[in-house]
Amino acid sequence: xxxxxxxxxxxxxxxxxxxxxxxxxxxxxxxxxxxxxxxxxxxxxxxxxxxxxxxxxxxxxxxxxxxxxxxxxxxxxxxxxxxxxxxxxxxxxxxxxxxxxxxxxxxxxxxxxxxxxxxxxxxxxxxxxxxxxxxxxxxxxxxxxxxxxxxxxxxxxxxxxxxxxxxxxxxxxxxxxxxxxxxxxxxxxxxxxxxxxxxxxxxxxxxxxxxxxxxxxxxxxxxxxxxxxxxxxxxxxxxxxxxxxxxxxxxxxxxxxxxxxxxxxxxxxxxxxxxxxxxxxxxxxxxxxxxxxxxxxxxxxxxxxxxxxxxxxxxxxxxxxxxxxxxxxxxxxxxxxxxxxxxxxxxxxxxxxxxxxxxxxxxxxxxxxxxxxxxxxxxxxxxxxxxxxxxxxxxxxxxxxx
Amino acid sequence: xxxxxxxxxxxxxxxxxxxxxxxxxxxxxxxxxxxxxxxxxxxxxxxxxxxxxxxxxxxxxxxxxxxxxxxxxxxxxxxxxxxxxxxxxxxxxxxxxxxxxxxxxxxxxxxxxxxxxxxxxxxxxxxxxxxxxxxxxxxxxxxxxxxxxxxxxxxxxxxxxxxxxxxxxxxxxxxxxxxxxxxxxxxxxxxxxxxxxxxxxxxxxxxxxxxxxxxxxxxxxxxxxxxxxxxxxxxxxxxxxxxxxxxxxx
Ligand SMILES: Cc1ncc(COP(=O)(O)O)c(C=O)c1O
Numbered sequence: 001x002x003x004x005x006x007x008x009x010x011x012x013x014x015x016x017x018x019x020x021x022x023x024x025x026x027x028x029x030x031x032x033x034x035x036x037x038x039x040x041x042x043x044x045x046x047x048x049x050x051x052x053x054x055x056x057x058x059x060x061x062x063x064x065x066x067x068x069x070x071x072x073x074x075x076x077x078x079x080x081x082x083x084x085x086x087x088x089x090x091x092x093x094x095x096x097x098x099x100x101x102x103x104x105x106x107x108x109x110x111x112x113x114x115x116x117x118x119x120x121x122x123x124x125x126x127x128x129x130x131x132x133x134x135x136x137x138x139x140x141x142x143x144x145x146x147x148x149x150x151x152x153x154x155x156x157x158x159x160x161x162x163x164x165x166x167x168x169x170x171x172x173x174x175x176x177x178x179x180x181x182x183x184x185x186x187x188x189x190x191x192x193x194x195x196x197x198x199x200x201x202x203x204x205x206x207x208x209x210x211x212x213x214x215x216x217x218x219x220x221x222x223x224x225x226x227x228x229x230x231x232x233x234x235x236x237x238x239x240x241x242x243x244x245x246x247x248x249x250x251x252x253x254x255x256x257x258x259x260x261x262x263x264x265x266x267x268x269x270x271x272x273x274x275x276x277x278x279x280x281x282x283x284x285x286x287x288x289x290x291x292x293x294x295x296x297x298x299x300x301x302x303x304x305x306x307x308x309x310x311x312x313x314x315x316x317x318x319x320x321x322x323x324x325x326x327x328x329x330x331x332x333x334x335x336x337x338x339x340x341x342x343x344x345x346x347x348x349x350x351x352x353x354x355x356x357x358x359x360x361x362x363x364x365x366x367x368x369x370x371x372x373x374x375x376x377x378x379x380x381x382x383x384x385x386x387x388x389x390x391x392x393x394x395x396x397x398x399x400x401x402x
Numbered sequence: 403x404x405x406x407x408x409x410x411x412x413x414x415x416x417x418x419x420x421x422x423x424x425x426x427x428x429x430x431x432x433x434x435x436x437x438x439x440x441x442x443x444x445x446x447x448x449x450x451x452x453x454x455x456x457x458x459x460x461x462x463x464x465x466x467x468x469x470x471x472x473x474x475x476x477x478x479x480x481x482x483x484x485x486x487x488x489x490x491x492x493x494x495x496x497x498x499x500x501x502x503x504x505x506x507x508x509x510x511x512x513x514x515x516x517x518x519x520x521x522x523x524x525x526x527x528x529x530x531x532x533x534x535x536x537x538x539x540x541x542x543x544x545x546x547x548x549x550x551x552x553x554x555x556x557x558x559x560x561x562x563x564x565x566x567x568x569x570x571x572x573x574x575x576x577x578x579x580x581x582x583x584x585x586x587x588x589x590x591x592x593x594x595x596x597x598x599x600x601x602x603x604x605x606x607x608x609x610x611x612x613x614x615x616x617x618x619x620x621x622x623x624x625x626x627x628x629x630x631x632x633x634x635x636x637x638x639x640x641x642x643x644x645x646x647x648x649x650x651x652x
Contacts, residue, residue: 012530019531021499023456024561025551068612168453169460171535185576187553284499284526285453297474298504299452320624 012201013289015325017317020200026180029187034202036107041209045393047104051345053098056255057131058088060095062214064221064378070368077231077371079364082218082380085353089127091120091383092211093244095390097193099210101128104191111135111186114193115179117144117172117238118309118356119151120383127159136160139178141171144308151387169302172238172312176286179338190388196239198289204316211245218378220248226376232257232367235380236359237277237330238309240316242345242382247328257329259367260319261359263305264332272304274311275332277323284313290320306335306395309356310382339395340367342385354383355392405514405566406492406520406545410602414652415568415624416555416615417604418631419496420644421464422447422481423473425636431484435612440493440642441649445491446523450608451498456525458579460629463638475505482517494521494547496565502535506514511538521545521567521646529561537567551575552585558594565601571622580607589621593616612651619652 012018020030037312040046054060063083066161069080084092097114104112111138112129116122121140138155142164145152155162167319168174176199183192197207215233222230235243239258250256266272268279276291283292285300293301303313314376322328333341338355342363347351353361364379371377385392391399409415418437422430434445436613450465450473482493495514502510502524514522520538527535532546539546545567550558552575562569571592573584584605592603605618606626619625627648634644 020528021526021531022528023525023551023559024549025575027530027551028553028555028557069409173453177453177455181458181577187575220468263600270439281504286455287526292500294500294504296504298498298500298502299469300500 005279012320014176014321017288017290017320018201018250019289020287021284021289022200023184025184026187030106030200033103036103037202037206040103040106046106050099051100054095058094058098059086060085060213061217064225065223066219067349070345073348074368076368076373077375077377078340078373079368080222080230080376080378082214082246082378084214085351085357085381085384089120090246090386091124091354092380093121093195094126094127095123095213095245095356096195096207096210096241099207100191100193101132104109104193105132107191109189109191111190111392112193113137113139113179113182113190114195116140116174116195117175117305118354119144119148119155120309120387122160123151123158123195125156126155126158126292128161130158133293137182137312138162139165141165141169141175143170147391148308148387171218172308173300173303178241186344196241196289197318198239198246198286198314204288204318207241207247207249208244208318211241211258212248214242214245214380215247215249218246222376222378229253229256230376230378231371232259232377234259234261234360234364234367234377236261236356236382237315237319237354238312239314240319242367242380244316244318246380247322251327258322258327259363260328260330260389261363262330263303263307263310263359264305264334265311267304267334268332273332274303274305274313276315277319277330278332286314288314288317290314290317291323304336307355307359309354310359337362337391342388342392348381351381352385352389353381354385355388357382404567407602409443409492410568410623413443414619414651415602415604416441416645416652417444417446417606417624417626418442419446419448419626419628420635421461421468421632422577423468424464424632425467425483426471427477433635434485434491436641437645438489440645441490441582442645443624445493445506446496447482447493447626448496449475449501451501454498456577457585458577458629460633461578462532464632465515475501479517480515482519485528486518486576492520493518494523495519496523496525499524499527502551507535508538509543511542514544515542519544521547523547523549523570525549529557529564541600550590550591552587552591554591559598562595562599562601565599567601568624569595569601570601571603571605573618574607578607580610584608592622615648616651617625625652
């Protein structure tokens, strides 16, 4: 994949997907971001600063944890968790934010803006803005500010201004629209820290690179403990950043199965779903040519999932390419399955994982028993679940005061 | 010479924008005819999109009204067909890329050709990504309208050289919607455009008052008025009178 990017003259694309479908007003700025990224991605000072922050501030490398209880209970393949939930701020999002914010700093920017769904990316951005002494404004759908109140307050505590977005279906897609619009208004001092592997080039590539620390570490770690590569890598997919980071170093290893878990909401065959790859079709939106949930007229669907971080109608272009070329497989996990997994991993392993991540856990519950005991699965726990406790309680009919 | 370009030959062009099916089919047809009768030189007809990223609140609200009325792409074509029974005013579509893409670029352009549509304004399709669509706009003789922004800078020359019909000069940063101030870059940018192309330049984004229309028309070959007209239609104010005032002022 990497090699192809370098030699392909249409390097803004992954196969047929990708590109830069963005208003002209942003093109010059986007090209500046590209040029800056090209310059710094191999710059030793930049890479050193990135590494120091990842290790000393964000708590990397994250653990690769052997889930013994779950493995025994499921009775099949060995299950390892890549613990991105143990990162500072509680999710993988910080990996990418540190990278992009360092680029922003080097470009002389003083203000960071970002969209957020579950609030994890917003929290990570607000955190780094605080650390770097930058201004920060976060756009978040009104539905999500309501169901993720804790994260809203967290961002405010960190000094960010949170804008509830009331257009459209008031979720992640609309937050991206609002952030793009805000960026159009003010580019000179402002960097848009995009939170997933989506959007116009160079964002999908930057996010891929900054998140690939997940699989760089996990590969080294699994070779250390098992002396071989895993048979399957499983991660949840919203826009696809933790998944692409989890897959990246294994893409060239054809024997390693890559499985992305999308949010099926009430079911892939209902209209209350966010299973983009299973149900979507090729379209052009949010700066990229990729797969989208849309109607026959090209209008983008309202999507649904219990998880604020996964209910996005599109997916990153590299995932679309991995899906079409069948290098990776994508499956839908329903709300019910994810909530069951949320409770299951808490009870068997003592880990409260993000509801997003529990979409991956739910698939591991199905997959592991079908594989023999000498097989290995690595599942990424993209975030911790504190933020979800209140809404899962509510889902189970318990009203707890936050 | 290109048909759109010809319109600008001896006069400043007035290009009003309306959203198709806002608030309904008949009104849109009537508004197109009213504009054509009251000095509009080109009518820009917006195809509603679920996520109009380049548009401000006024046009977003118009899109929502159109969806409420049940708009779809074929209905927009029907609106044009109906209007075409009574007017030959040049019409360009404003459409987000995905609508044309999903319809099929070739099928979309063919349909535009049949409806005598002269151009396409596609706000989320920058020059670098136009190749696939341009194949068919060329084949069906439709101008792909280039947008140039206050930030276009080094891109100005490249874009201007590719221009057909007219150039849509974006007046200021941000999204569509009323404004009091316009970019200082307008004048120098238009000068740079003029050095490389004869394709006329129309300024749009934010123009609402007659005075603004007059002042900005002096910098360029035409002006585009969107949100102000959409707003006026929504409030049920006199479209003919407004169009008349603008077209005589410029
Ligand atoms: C914990 C967690 N996991 C996963 C996601 C989904 O994003 P992505 O697919 O980019 O990893 C989010 C997004 O908010 C998240 O907070």
